[in-house]
Amino acid sequence: MAEENVDVCIIGSGWGGAIPALRLSAAGKSVVVLERGRAWKDSDFRQTVDPRYVLSLFRIDTSADLKATMVTSQALLGGTSPLFSNVMLRAPSLVFDRGDDEGNRYWPRSLDRALFDPYYQRVENDLGVVPLRWTDEGYPGLNCQDGEAADHTWDLVPKRGYAFAKACQAAGYNEVSPVPVALDHRCVDCGWCTMGCIFGAKRTPDKVYIPAAQAQGARFLTEHEAKTIEPEFLSDHYKVHAVDMVNRQSKTFVAKVVVLAAGAMNTPVILQRSKFRFPRLWDRLSRQVGKKLSANGDAAFAVNLPVSEAMLASETFRGKIIGTTCWSFLEEFGFTLQDTYLLNSALALVVEPPDGPGWGLEYKHFMQALATTVNGIISMGLDGDDGEIRYNSLTDKGHMTWRMSTRSAQLYRTISAKVGEIVKAAGGQILKTPLAENRIACVHPLGSCRMGDDPDLGPLRADGQLYGYPNVYVTDGSALPGSLAVNPSLTIAANAERVSEGIRNNFPA
Numbered sequence: 087m088a089e090e091n092v093d094v095c096i097i098g099s100g101w102g103g104a105i106p107a108l109r110l111s112a113a114g115k116s117v118v119v120l121e122r123g124r125a126w127k128d129s130d131f132r133q134t135v136d137p138r139y140v141l142s143l144f145r146i147d148t149s150a151d152l153k154a155t156m157v158t159s160q161a162l163l164g165g166t167s168p169l170f171s172n173v174m175l176r177a178p179s180l181v182f183d184r185g186d187d188e189g190n191r192y193w194p195r196s197l198d199r200a201l202f203d204p205y206y207q208r209v210e211n212d213l214g215v216v217p218l219r220w221t222d223e224g225y226p227g228l229n230c231q232d233g234e235a236a237d238h239t240w241d242l243v244p245k246r247g248y249a250f251a252k253a254c255q256a257a258g259y260n261e262v263s264p265v266p267v268a269l270d271h272r273c274v275d276c277g278w279c280t281m282g283c284i285f286g287a288k289r290t291p292d293k294v295y296i297p298a299a300q301a302q303g304a305r306f307l308t309e310h311e312a313k314t315i316e317p318e319f320l321s322d323h324y325k326v327h328a329v330d331m332v333n334r335q336s337k338t339f340v341a342k343v344v345v346l347a348a349g350a351m352n353t354p355v356i357l358q359r360s361k362f363r364f365p366r367l368w369d370r371l372s373r374q375v376g377k378k379l380s381a382n383g384d385a386a387f388a389v390n391l392p393v394s395e396a397m398l399a400s401e402t403f404r405g406k407i408i409g410t411t412c413w414s415f416l417e418e419f420g421f422t423l424q425d426t427y428l429l430n431s432a433l434a435l436v437v438e439p440p441d442g443p444g445w446g447l448e449y450k451h452f453m454q455a456l457a458t459t460v461n462g463i464i465s466m467g468l469d470g471d472d473g474e475i476r477y478n479s480l481t482d483k484g485h486m487t488w489r490m491s492t493r494s495a496q497l498y499r500t501i502s503a504k505v506g507e508i509v510k511a512a513g514g515q516i517l518k519t520p521l522a523e524n525r526i527a528c529v530h531p532l533g534s535c536r537m538g539d540d541p542d543l544g545p546l547r548a549d550g551q552l553y554g555y556p557n558v559y560v561t562d563g564s565a566l567p568g569s570l571a572v573n574p575s576l577t578i579a580a581n582a583e584r585v586s587e588g589i590r591n592n593f594p595a
């Protein structure tokens with residue numbers, strides 16, 4: 087079996103993996119990154135919802151009772167981000183300061199929003215994050231934040247965002263603002279962001295951090311799956327055992343520092359599998375690994391919003407996936423809402439007519455009538471961390487269980503009521519939501535290997551290091567202590583910057 091010595095072995099190449107790869111290679115360390123997915127060119131992406139294509143991109147984890155579904159990706163260099171909806175929001179202060187039902191602070195005491203701000207700023211600068219702009223043309227009455235005529239339109243809020251803002255206003259909720267995005271002028275508003283951008287307009291790890299890390303000498307081994315980590319008995323080093331998925335060859339990397347960044351659905355599984363294979367070597371691993379998986383309070387609603395004449399030309403199937411955030415419910419109820427794009431074919435799958443069959447001429451007319459007014463609304467909120475991921479040695483995989491807590495049930499009830507209020511104020515209705523069947527569908531799994539003030543609260547110290555295992559770090563979404571009530575990428579990236587700085591400053595001899 088091939089064995090190679092490196093300073094740093096990183097598992098995963100999303101925000102959590104690509105940023106340490108850049109910062110540590112720039113500090114002169116030899117870095118190898120193991121990534122299950124492969125490198126995609128812009129021209130490899132397709133603008134289609136052909137299920138074969140969609141399933142080649144996304145990984146779908148479902149709980150055994152089918153009540154919870156998590157959507158992530160393991161197909162691409164750059165992690166899930168090449169398929170994301172581009173929104174880069176800072177987490178609000180109240181997220182860092184919140185307490186759990188037992189009165190413990192979710193986040194370690196030493197971490198708060200002020201400490202994160204410089205790291206947020208660094209990521210925003212490196213990616214060139216820009217806020218979308220309102221334009222008042224055709225939308226009188228909306229608060230126009232940027233009155234100047236611009237010579238470009240690629241960064242405008244999609245019309246769906248106006249329809250949503252108008253509906254919120256009609257219900258008396260006025261705190262709606264355009265989202266900041268990691269996009270550039272190549273965006274043509276085609277609306278296919280979540281199938282991969284054929285125009286190269288996204289500012290994601292594969293476009294920004296990975297090429298920069300490669301220029302510093304970091305090696306990204308695609309189609310390589312890390313299986314286990316074995317702490318070396320006689321040294322402070324760790325062996326990462328991996329498989330080259332193309333040649334079915336086993337490889338081992340002996341590293342001074344290991345960074346786990348395999349995503350919230352995978353990082354706990356690698357640790358649990360390692361403990362299963364090397365029980366004595368991992369006997370100090372916190373029992374919290376895999377527990378408290380949060381769905382970030384994600385919920386989705388297909389709605390009909392016939393808000394005004396202008397909205398009838400809402401260009402439902404065009405524009406950025408997400409344009410605006412409504413902040414009006416954050417302080418009191420702990421959630422935010424955003425408008426979102428609904429893929430037309432997905433819509434046909436999920437929306438049934440209130441009466442009459444879901445096929446034939448009647449159905450065609452029903453769908454036609456919706457075409458200019460249909461909209462999506464999504465929520466993100468402070469849920470109760472209801473999931474758990476457990477490694478099963480028979481399947482050699484992680485399996486998710488889900489039990490809706492009182493906190494989450496209350497949150498989702500309030501979200502449904504408020505979305506109902508907004509939609510009603512606009513003269514529309516909720517067409518479909520998985521919440522109606524007590525199901526949750528989430529694209530932002532978080533917190534399954536989180537930081538905490540002691541190992542009973544989370545497996546990681548505030549500096550991102552595993553309790554009991556010096557120089558093993560976790561930097562992906564699993565490290566964040568629970569829901570952020572907003573889209574998580576910017577916080578995952580900022581945390582990866584912060585932890586990378588600590589690794590660099592305390593690098594083992």
Ligand SMILES: Cc1cc2nc3c(=O)[nH]c(=O)nc-3n(C[C@H](O)[C@H](O)[C@H](O)COP(=O)(O)OP(=O)(O)OC[C@H]3O[C@@H](n4cnc5c(N)ncnc54)[C@H](O)[C@@H]3O)c2cc1C
Pocket residue numbers: 097098099100101102103120121122123157158159160161162163164165166167169170171172173174175280310311312313347348349350352356408529530531561562563564573574575576578
């Ligand atoms: C459709 C969609 C839209 C989204 N839109 C937004 C948005 O607008 N804004 C936002 O903030 N967030 C968004 N998200 C969420 C966001 O994309 C993720 O939260 C974020 O990318 C997670 O980053 P990460 O580094 O934690 O993990 P990931 O990006 O998932 O990276 C983990 C990587 O590890 C690899 N890996 C896993 N196991 C192994 C192994 N054993 N060996 C080697 N490699 C392994 C995976 O292949 C993957 O590449 C969206 C998600 C989806 C699905």
